[in-house]
Amino acid sequence: MDTPARITDNLAAAPLYREVQWKITRALAAGEWKPGEAIPSESQLARQFKVSIGTIRRAIDELVAGRILVRQQGRGTFVATHTEDRTLFYFFHVVGKDGSREFPVSELLGFRKERADADDETQFGLVRGSRVARVRNLLKLAGKPVVLDDITVPTERFSRLDESTFRNREGTIYGLYQARYGVNVVRISERLSAAHPPADIAAILGLRIDQPALQIRRVAYTYNDTPVEYRRSWINTSDHEYLSDLWKSAAR
């Protein structure tokens, strides 16, 4: 086992539709088709890749399920964007205790560039000393502060990222990444715990020092499971909750 022949076997063993899927994903990662744009039609892709249209559809199916692409009958297939309302709540899980879903209002509280420290290394696996940008962002719901995000992004992917870009953006942060830097967040992984936040954060969220908050460590990924953003959030759960719904879709 573990002979070169075997490795070749494994690669060759992948079904055709997965090869096609891989090619499409690679084109997306390369920015060949940009968010909001239509990718070539199924029949065009079929000709281009020299496979049947059914194989193309099979390849696209999973990308649609993963919310990377969006199909529209009669129009085409489009690269998903973060500007649509319905995709927003795929990454934003805070709801009112009465079940209400509300659009958060964002407020930039801080921005600076520095070097990755030991904490970044242990928590997120960043290389110590590499350049990062730190963003502190507050989300308000119904006028009240509910979520405080401390965001860390490696600057190599986000060239010339600065405070005014962040402050003057329209739409969500992931929408900014997407429109301005071509970085498309397609998946997140979050780890939640209960803790007492630092005093400054408690003050921002309007929490007494004896009140706990929900702490979240998030890693956001783009295509091919490449991490692009690290985030530590504190949520005031006096009037709100974190919704983990597995899962809304499909008929069951």
Place this chain on the structure above:
Amino acid sequence: MDTPARITDNLAAAPLYREVQWKITRALAAGEWKPGEAIPSESQLARQFKVSIGTIRRAIDELVAGRILVRQQGRGTFVATHTEDRTLFYFFHVVGKDGSREFPVSELLGFRKERADADDETQFGLVRGSRVARVRNLLKLAGKPVVLDDITVPTERFSRLDESTFRNREGTIYGLYQARYGVNVVRISERLSAAHPPADIAAILGLRIDQPALQIRRVAYTYNDTPVEYRRSWINTSDHEYLSDLWKSAAR
């Protein structure tokens, strides 16, 4: 618009594969095919429903994606069970802060039957005064108490549910529901918040009274989104976290 004809249209407009999917789900809910058993082969179903085998596969696809059915090449398609290790972590989201996944050890702390109270009504929509069973269950990881579950189930679905059945079960609670009462949990919805647990619970979890815990309200559903269990959990997040991963599957 909005004529009766239009309504009929909408019902008739459902594609064939969705009708088939609905029939399969109905058969599952009726207990026609039981967890662990194989459902009829695709060719048999195709003959039975008088549709092509491709339509059958399309119908089953979504049920497999929803973890209601499991396909095995060369063997058949089976009704998912809660006895398999890999399905366990689909409903159990507590992991070590070092990322370790561990099998919890269960300990029954309390069992009683009573009437649904006002809290059940507001939190879960149960009819006040209906019969319910209350179960208090502790989960230990690495020998230490980490999760305390207060479980409420309406007894109508679980006839002759008693303490010894619960205590002497093998495997998970959902495995018990499935094997003994024919109730197959296929989906859960959870709402998380940070709070100070009641003193008795803090004591069980080994928390000082000034230490917060993660509170979870869970509703578990069987086929057709029918709720079957209500649960309030407290998690000691000193050494563990709640993992929300959207999501592992698919190539991306």
Place this chain on the structure above:
DNA sequence: TTCGATTTGTTCGTATGTATT
């Protein structure tokens, strides 16, 4: 408004490959 071209959605059928028993 109508019509036709384009694109995705549904359904069918066939052939072949691969895993299991």
Place this chain on the structure above:
DNA sequence: TAATACATACGAACAAATCGA
């Protein structure tokens, strides 16, 4: 080995939505 079952791939035909002439 043979039979069975799911997996992959191809193609055809028609339906439904969209868009512009």
